[in-house]
Amino acid sequence: MPIQDNEQGATNQLKKIRSALRALRDAVILLNDDDGLEWWNQAAQDLLLLQSSDKSRRIFDFIQVPEFIKYYQEATTLNIDADADESVHIVSWQDPNRYLKCELTPFGDEKLLIIYDVTRLQHLEAMRRDFVANVSHELRTPLTVLMGYLENFSDQPDMPANWRRGFELMTQQTARMNRVVNDLLLLSRIEIEETHAFNEIDMTKLLTHVYDDAQAYNQEYKHTIHLHIDTYDGLYGSEMYLNSALSNLVINAIKYTPKGGNISISWTKTAEGCRFAVEDNGIGIAPKHLARLTERFYRVDSGRSRATGGTGLGLAIVKHVLYQHEASLQIESVEGIGSTFSAVFPNNHVRSAAMN
Ligand code: ADP
Secondary structure, three states: OOHHHHHHHHHHHHHHHHHHHHHOOOEEEEEOOOOEEEEEOHHHHHHHOOOHHHOOOEHHHOOOOHHHHHHHHHHHHOOOOOOOOOOEEEEOOOOOOOEEEEEEEEEOOEEEEEEEEOHHHHHHHHHHHHHHHHHHHHHHHHHHHHHHHHHHHHOOOOOOHHHHHHHHHHHHHHHHHHHHHHHHHHHHHHHHOOHHHOEEEOHHHHHHHHHHHHHHHHHHOOOEEEEEEOOOOEEEEOHHHHHHHHHHHHHHHHHOOOOOOEEEEEEEEOOOEEEEEEEEOOOOOOHHHHOOOOOOOOOOOHHHHHHOOOOOOHHHHHHHHHHHOOOEEEEEEEOOOEEEEEEEEEHHHEEOHHHO
């Protein structure tokens, strides 16, 4: 093919790509190595109110939202392997009812910025959250009444023998429903509440409390439980939610370990921050389940989970609490050998003991 035809072909292709990008409903912006605007489509022009004279002006002249600037700097300075966020959600600076998702992809010295309007998704998500919170809240009072009467009736000494089994089952099942409702309410509260209830937490005190609760729960399992506190460093966060999350991990270790097992709880300092870990020598988890464990109501074995009083919401609560504290959950497990669940808290949430 003659060179000219080749060039013509490439130019046509470029034109097509540009028209496609121009027609996109998402804002697309090409940025140069100085973070200046190089090229943009119609949606970006409408969103940022751009004019042709804005070419080469820096993106920060147009988007001054702190979360965006932080994300942008991390995405452009961290190397690819680092754990940078893939995108950031921000509230539109022009309209507080509009939500935007910004995604930056560096290539060579340039970057491609795509801004999606996620307002509808955010509203749907808020509706889902409110619905679950309202349903759970509405179920609370009827359940309390039911549980109260069941307890009263079950105490009657003259109850016919053929009714007793029925009452026992009703009591068990309402108690179970109550646990599910309470966990759903807790999850909703964690999702809705931001970080305003954060305080300095004495981790030695909190872990001792978690350990004492674990020992009380351990009565029928008779495991040996050890607590190793290797640092007096504390955390900045929500004591109530962390107590729930860390207790859930410990209670799981107790529940999913055959009687007489060994459980080790530890709090240690690492290069990135501090690590809470619970190690058990229990039933373990097959690799195919690991990625889904923190989904609501996901259980490896529903029968076993129910038999031990599980709601299937424990690890979802753990995930949300850790997310709130910018911590990550790591799970290592070998079926039949045991599991280690760890929560790694970053340095910005650690409160050094030396400073107290
Ligand atoms: P549940 O109320 O069922 O315990 P969770 O959300 O706490 O719900 O846990 C989800 C599932 O993960 C459990 O049903 C169980 O199959 C598995 N799991 C959690 N922790 C452990 C553990 N320490 N050892 C083995 N399996 C575990």
